[in-house]
Amino acid sequence: MLPLSEINRVLVVTAHPDDADFGSAGSVAQFVDKGVEVTYLLVTDGDAGGDDRSLDNSGMAELRRTEQRAAAKVMGVTDVRFLGYPDGQVVPSLELRRDIARVIRQVRPDLVITQHPDRNYRHIAPSHPDHRAVGGATLDAVYPDARNPHAFPELLRDEGLAAWTVREVWLSGGSTPDHWVDITDAIDRKLAALQSHVSQVGHIEGFAEFVRSRSAGLAEQAGLGEGRYAEGFQVVATG
Structure with a gap:
């Protein structure tokens, strides 16, 4: 553990706007408070989401990018990037692996947080096909693509992006977390x-209570005790 x-x-x-906030915003708050530089990379603009379909997909994408930047500002994250893949159609392609590896080489992170590539059979929502595709492509971008100077040689040849080795990956949304972060002090920011x-949660009655309940359940699973809130991850060593 790093x-x-x-x-x-x-x-x-992550695949969509709001995924980072559901999965890891409390943990991100703690990183930012410690002076850690955090970058959000969103594979899609979430253009197929939302209940208000008075907007076309282009309008929804613009709205959701704006919402994600506002959410990131709450957490103190200023570097938010979008790859613009179609929402609902993401596959773990070589192109996606290259695009994620490019950002890894640009940002040069010690830790990557992404979505679990396996289906969660306890709760279906974390297992959206885009989530699983992004998680799988990100793991492949971490190893071997970003660290191998001979993978996607155009990144080095044309863009000057040298190989980079990520030291650890945290997967969110899986059914078997083995690392929990106590986010009690950050639950209001989350x-x-x-x-x-x-556009995604404004219509959900009792939304805050739902988030607190789910976070409390993870804290209980972690053994943190009553009145605490947590986020859970599966840790993947890359060494």
Whole structure:
């Protein structure tokens, strides 16, 4: 397990706007508070999401990019990037692996947080096909693509992006977490970030109670005790 003192840069790779806030906003808040540089990389603009379909996909994409930047601002994250893949159609292609490897080489993170590539049979929502595709492509981009100077040689040849080895990966949304982060002090910021995604959660009655309940359940699973909130991850060593 990578000590917090050795984490200087974190890259969070997700499929859609709001995924980072559901999965890891509380943890991100703690990283930012410690002076860690955090970058969000979103593979899609979430153009197929939302209940308000008075907007076409282009309008929805613009709205969701705006909401994600607002949510990131709540967390203190200023570097937010979008790859623009079609929402609902993501596959773990060589092109996606290259695009994620490019950002890994640009940001040079110690830790990457992404979505679990396996299906969660306890709760279906974390297993959206885009989530699984992004998780798988990100793991492949971490190993071997980003660290291998001979993988996607155009990244070095044309863009000057030298190989980079990520030291650890945290997977969110899986059914078997083995690492929990106590986010009790950051739960209000997590909620504020999530509530920035008005197009996605503004219509959900009792949304704050749902988030607190789910976070409390993870804290109980972690053995943190009553009145605590947590986020859970599966840790993948890359060495």
